[in-house]
Amino acid sequence: MVGMYMAGRTRETEDRAVAATDAFVSFLRGYIEARRSEPRDDLITELIAAEEAGDKLSTDELISTCILLLNAGHEATVHTIGNGVKTLLQTGTKITRDNAAKCVEEILRFDPALHMFTRWAYEDVEIEGTRFQRGDQVALLLAAANRDPKIWSNPQVFDITREPKPIASFGAGLHFCVGAPLARLELCTALPILFERLPQLRLAQEPQYSNLYHFHGLSRLMVRSP
Numbered sequence: 001m002v003g004m005y006m007a008g009r010t011r012e013t014e015d016r017a018v019a020a021t022d023a024f025v026s027f028l029r030g031y032i033e034a035r036r037s038e039p040r041d042d043l044i045t046e047l048i049a050a051e052e053a054g055d056k057l058s059t060d061e062l063i064s065t066c067i068l069l070l071n072a073g074h075e076a077t078v079h080t081i082g083n084g085v086k087t088l089l090q091t092g093t094k095i096t097r098d099n100a101a102k103c104v105e106e107i108l109r110f111d112p113a114l115h116m117f118t119r120w121a122y123e124d125v126e127i128e129g130t131r132f133q134r135g136d137q138v139a140l141l142l143a144a145a146n147r148d149p150k151i152w153s154n155p156q157v158f159d160i161t162r163e164p165k166p167i168a169s170f171g172a173g174l175h176f177c178v179g180a181p182l183a184r185l186e187l188c189t190a191l192p193i194l195f196e197r198l199p200q201l202r203l204a205q206e207p208q209y210s211n212l213y214h215f216h217g218l219s220r221l222m223v224r225s226p
Helices: 011-037 043-049 059-091 100-110 180-197
Strands: 116-120 125-127 130-132 137-141 218-220
Touching: 011 043, 011 059, 043 059, 059 100, 059 180, 059 218, 100 180
Parallel strands: none
Antiparallel strands: 116 137, 125 130
16 A cells, blocks of 8 residues: 555556555454444544544444555564664664663654655745745655754754654644554663663664655665674
8 A cells, every 4th residue: 555655656566556456445344343342442433433523433434444444553663663773773872761862863853754744734834934835745854854953953963862852753733643642652762671671782884774655664684693
């Protein structure tokens, strides 16, 4: 499914993405109907029961939400864990349960899993002298914002002692990532455990980034633990 909005896709890639989406949607329709009649202690049952001002999610809305949670929750977190391990090893930074929150926030600023996202202008607007018309597509350089020298001192340096400030990695406003708290929790849990179990972990080869659009992550991270 994710292959549909990556650069360099072919018709074969698109066909596989459509087939995967159709199969997953079909599975979810059956699963959602089963949970409507037989609730369980799971996320989809909670989504079915969720209400706001008396309104509930339709089946199509439930399916869209599940696809969003699956793709965003898997792809971005996996890439961020890889980027984080690489950065911690390259900089010699020691992550512990006590400093995990600061390390993770700096990882998310320094090497986020999403370097750019595109949006559309909902209305005519002028920002910093540039005018956008309703319907214009805008590329938001999230990673560049995270290294804006007007906001961050020595932005190219990985520094876990920085003063806490908002980062752009999860977007903002209407499009702020709904999974941000979960992503931070996963990273703050996984990374300290890895380095507790393998305190002598070292890079064995130069890390290799995937040549992908949209997601920014590693295709190869060879490590060793003597």
